[in-house]
Amino acid sequence: AKKAGRGQHRFFDQSLNLKDVEEFHLEQSFAEALRNREFVLHYQPQVCLDSMKIIGYEALVRWQHQEFGLLYPDRFIPMAENSGFVIPLGLEVLRLACAQVTQWQVEDVPVRLVAVNVSPIQLAQPQFCRQVLEIISEHGLKTGQLELEITETAMLDARAVESLHCLKAAGVKLSLDDFGTGYSGFAHLEAVPVDKLKIDRSLIAKICNSHDDSPIVSSTIILAKRMHLKVVAEGVETREQLVHLKVAGCDIAQGYHLSRPIPPAEVPGFLRAFAGS
Numbered sequence: 001a002k003k004a005g006r007g008q009h010r011f012f013d014q015s016l017n018l019k020d021v022e023e024f025h026l027e028q029s030f031a032e033a034l035r036n037r038e039f040v041l042h043y044q045p046q047v048c049l050d051s052m053k054i055i056g057y058e059a060l061v062r063w064q065h066q067e068f069g070l071l072y073p074d075r076f077i078p079m080a081e082n083s084g085f086v087i088p089l090g091l092e093v094l095r096l097a098c099a100q101v102t103q104w105q106v107e108d109v110p111v112r113l114v115a116v117n118v119s120p121i122q123l124a125q126p127q128f129c130r131q132v133l134e135i136i137s138e139h140g141l142k143t144g145q146l147e148l149e150i151t152e153t154a155m156l157d158a159r160a161v162e163s164l165h166c167l168k169a170a171g172v173k174l175s176l177d178d179f180g181t182g183y184s185g186f187a188h189l190e191a192v193p194v195d196k197l198k199i200d201r202s203l204i205a206k207i208c209n210s211h212d213d214s215p216i217v218s219s220t221i222i223l224a225k226r227m228h229l230k231v232v233a234e235g236v237e238t239r240e241q242l243v244h245l246k247v248a249g250c251d252i253a254q255g256y257h258l259s260r261p262i263p264p265a266e267v268p269g270f271l272r273a274f275a276g277s
């Protein structure tokens with residue numbers, strides 16, 4: 001409907017601007033890329049700071065483009081959101097992640113939890129909760145093995161909040177991403193039923209030593225605990241940051257210091273090496 005509207009407008013004002021042409025090509029190539037299965041997921045481990053064991057993986061999408069090579073999400077997710085393509089792409093990502101966990105289970109690779117990023121546009125779809133639960137059951141997973149990372153809670157409409165309550169009631173885990181960046185803060189926390197809070201890496205980057213030189217991070221951890229939420233730190237790049245976070249009571253850490261996101265084929269070897277280290 002949106003497309004027809006835009007086309008009509010274009011017809012009347014006789015202008016065909018470059019941006020529309022580019023968007024059209026991009027939408028075409030998105031659809032083709034989906035058919036060719038060019039979207040792949042890389043996985044980044046999340047480590048429990050008490051046990052130093054891996055508790056799960058975040059799935060991060062990449063586009064294995066025929067001409068341009070491996071494209072990172074910042075290059076195509078914003079456009080996929082504008083064109084609505086993020087809806088079929090998001091379903092593909094969920095299927096890929098669930099299929100991967102199933103395969104790991106068959107191969108005795110101990111991966112119990114996968115976290116998948118979802119766009120607010122996906123959440124606003126009235127069928128979103130039902131589709132997610134269908135994908136989970138088609139792959140024989142338990143709902144508690146899937147976690148959805150959500151952002152921009154300030155912008156979520158009533159339908160999106162309804163999706164979240166539906167998913168939560170079914171046992172799917174919910175995590176609030178990019179916490180502390182302005183889109184996600186304590187003011188929005190009461191409306192959404194999340195289990196975890198992920199402190200944005202821009203805040204973690206401010207931790208330079210193992211003293212409390214980042215009162216925002218330590219206060220966030222204290223407040224989150226009072227709300228019975230687990231706290232995840234993302235973008236942990238140094239040992240000092242890891243030590244600081246552990247002392248401050250953070251539950252889970254993720255970042256280059258532990259591992260970069262890796263292709264699924266490298267996960268079993270990484271797990272063995274990590275357990276042995």
Ligand code: C2E
Pocket residue numbers: 044059060061072073074077086090093116117118119149177178201234235236237254255256257261
């Ligand atoms: P995000 O959810 O905040 O994901 C964390 C990003 O930080 C990832 O970038 C990850 O590779 C990167 N990262 C992890 N550890 C470190 C570290 O120690 N230092 C630094 N500097 N960076 C680190 P990536 O994979 O390029 O993803 C960027 C964003 O794209 C994600 O941010 C997420 O918002 C979005 N995204 C990724 N996959 C999906 C998806 O399947 N669907 C949707 N809708 N969005 C996605």
Ligand code: CA
Pocket residue numbers: 058117149177
């Ligand atoms: Ca995320």
Ligand code: CA
Pocket residue numbers: 177178200201234
């Ligand atoms: Ca982030």
Ligand code: CA
Pocket residue numbers: 151177178
């Ligand atoms: Ca983000």
